[in-house]
Amino acid sequence: MIENSNLDRVDRQIVHELQRDARIPMRDLADVVGVAASTCSERIRRLQSRGLVTGFHADVDLASLGRSVQALVFAQIRPLSRALISRFHDEALAMPEVMAVFVLAGGDDFLLHLGVTDVAHLHSFLVDKLSARKEIVQFRTSVIFSHGRKRALEDLNALAP
Structure with missing residues (x-):
């Protein structure tokens, strides 16, 4: 279950970018959303613990x-x-x-x-x-x-x- 689904701008950008490419390097993701890589990593962990990010997958032909x-x-x-x-x-x-x-x-x-x-x-x-x-x-x-x-x-x- 998702706890407090309200996301700020950075969280929304992280979720958007991860949906586009879940394999984006942390440094690149952090650059795109405008935060430090460590902050970005922590936010992803929080999004997972809140149940908003439920996993990562590979698209297969x-x-x-x-x-x-x-x-x-x-x-x-x-x-x-x-x-x-x-x-x-x-x-x-x-x-x-x-x-x-x-x-x-x-x-x-x-x-x-x-x-x-x-x-x-x-x-x-x-x-x-x-x-x-x-x-x-x-x-x-x-x-x-x-x-x-x-x-x-x-x-x-x-x-x-």
């Missing part, structure tokens, strides 16, 4: 991992219960093809983000793994042709009037 086809699968499960939602979430996330699981409100209960080798692999996953589950009453699939995401998200609280 999905095709090089045999995931040339991506798809979104919207699924409904029954009977709805906290235990079943939790179990399906964990079991879906453990499937090698599943890259992310979202629990939803509205018409669908889950959104699964898949990465598979090809359309035949996607079909096999849907028929053999998803359709075989008795709790799934319905699902629909959309193949992703392309997708983009923002590398550096802004603090919307800081933008509010």
Whole structure:
């Protein structure tokens, strides 16, 4: 949980730069935000301890991992219960093809983000793994042709009037 999510200008700049490039050398980051490297390092530690910076990662080319086809699968499960939602979430996330699981409100209960080798692999996953589950009453699939995401998200609280 994030403690006191209000950030000053320096913290916002640090978060922004780390989102753009988490491997930026401390000295360079400190220069960009206008503080000493030791101050910058301490601020990063504080941002981590407060839960605002939750980790660092590497972006990987999905095709090089045999995931040339991506798809979104919207699924409904029954009977709805906290235990079943939790179990399906964990079991879906453990499937090698599943890259992310979202629990939803509205018409669908889950959104699964898949990465598979090809359309035949996607079909096999849907028929053999998803359709075989008795709790799934319905699902629909959309193949992703392309997708983009923002590398550096802004603090919307800081933008509010």
